[in-house]
Amino acid sequence: MKVCVVGASGKLGRYMVRHALDRGYEVVGVCRERSVGKLGEFAGRITVVPGATDDREVIRRAVAGCDGVLTVLVPWGVKGYSAGTAQAVMDHAPAAARLVFSCGWHITRDGQDVYGLRFRAFVKIFGRLARLVRAVDINDQVEACRRVFASNTRWTVVRGSDLEEGESQGLPVWSRHVGDPILKSNLTRRVDFALFMVEALVNDELVHEAPAIVGCRTPSARAYAAGLTRPPA
Numbered sequence: 001m002k003v004c005v006v007g008a009s010g011k012l013g014r015y016m017v018r019h020a021l022d023r024g025y026e027v028v029g030v031c032r033e034r035s036v037g038k039l040g041e042f043a044g045r046i047t048v049v050p051g052a053t054d055d056r057e058v059i060r061r062a063v064a065g066c067d068g069v070l071t072v073l074v075p076w077g078v079k080g081y082s083a084g085t086a087q088a089v090m091d092h093a094p095a096a097a098r099l100v101f102s103c104g105w106h107i108t109r110d111g112q113d114v115y116g117l118r119f120r121a122f123v124k125i126f127g128r129l130a131r132l133v134r135a136v137d138i139n140d141q142v143e144a145c146r147r148v149f150a151s152n153t154r155w156t157v158v159r160g161s162d163l164e165e166g167e168s169q170g171l172p173v174w175s176r177h178v179g180d181p182i183l184k185s186n187l188t189r190r191v192d193f194a195l196f197m198v199e200a201l202v203n204d205e206l207v208h209e210a211p212a213i214v215g216c217r218t219p220s221a222r223a224y225a226a227g228l229t230r231p232p233a
C-alpha cells in the first residue's frame, strides 16, 4: 500500500505517518519547504515532497501511484488554501485511491448536526476574528468539504472533536451527526484521530461518510457502549 500524507509535518500529519509506517505502508509526505525538518525522525523511511499543499504540481507528483491519500485540511490565510488543497488531491489522485480528509465538527454534510450554544458562539466569534486578521478563513474549509462531498472520488471526511495529546486509547467511535449522545464528551486524543484516518483507508464502510469522532474511552462513548444512552433515531 502506498500512501500520501498531505500536511505531513503537522501534529496530526506526523501521527498519521507513524501509523502508516507501523502498518508497513510506503509513505510520501507533503509539507511546506520550511517544515521539512519536522519530518527528520522519518529520514530514510519516507519520501518527502516539499511545497505548499495547494500547489497542484506538488500534489500531482506526490499522489502519483498512491492507493490512499490522507489530507489535513487547514484553512490558513484567506486565499482558499484548504479548497485548493482538496481540489488538487481530488484532481490528481488515481481514480481508485481512497481519499481521507480531516476537519472539525463544525463541518456539516447534510445540515442535520445539532450544535450547542457554546460551540456555535465559538465558531462564530473565532471565525470572524480570524478572518479579520486574515489568518484563517473557516469558510474555506467549508468550501473544501463541499467540493469533496460533491465529488465522485472514494472519499471520507473525518470530523474531529476537540483534541488532546496523550497516549493512544484505541480507535475512536463515531456517529453521523454531532449532537448524537455518543459524541457528547467532545474529546479525542490526537494520536487516535490519526489512527481513525489511517484505518479509514481500508474500511470501505466509510466511503462517502463524514464520521464525527470521539475518544472510545470518553464518558459518552462508555455510556453508549453500556447501553445507558439511546442510539440516534
Ligand SMILES: NC(=O)c1ccc[n+]([C@@H]2O[C@H](COP(=O)([O-])OP(=O)(O)OC[C@H]3O[C@@H](n4cnc5c(N)ncnc54)[C@H](OP(=O)(O)O)[C@@H]3O)[C@@H](O)[C@H]2O)c1
Pocket: 007, 008, 009, 010, 011, 012, 013, 031, 032, 034, 035, 038, 072, 073, 074, 076, 077, 081, 102, 103, 104, 105, 159, 160, 161, 162, 163, 190
Ligand atoms: N486543533 C483542534 O482542536 C482540532 C479540533 C478538531 C479538528 N481539527 C482538525 O484537525 C486537523 C489538524 O489539526 P491540528 O490542530 O492537529 O493541526 P496540525 O496537525 O498541527 O496541522 C497544522 C497544519 O497546518 C499547516 N500550517 C500551519 N501554518 C500554516 C500556514 N501559515 N500556511 C499553510 N499551512 C500551515 C502545518 O504545516 P507546517 O508543519 O508546515 O506548519 C500543518 O500541516 C485539521 O483538519 C483540523 O481542522 C483540529
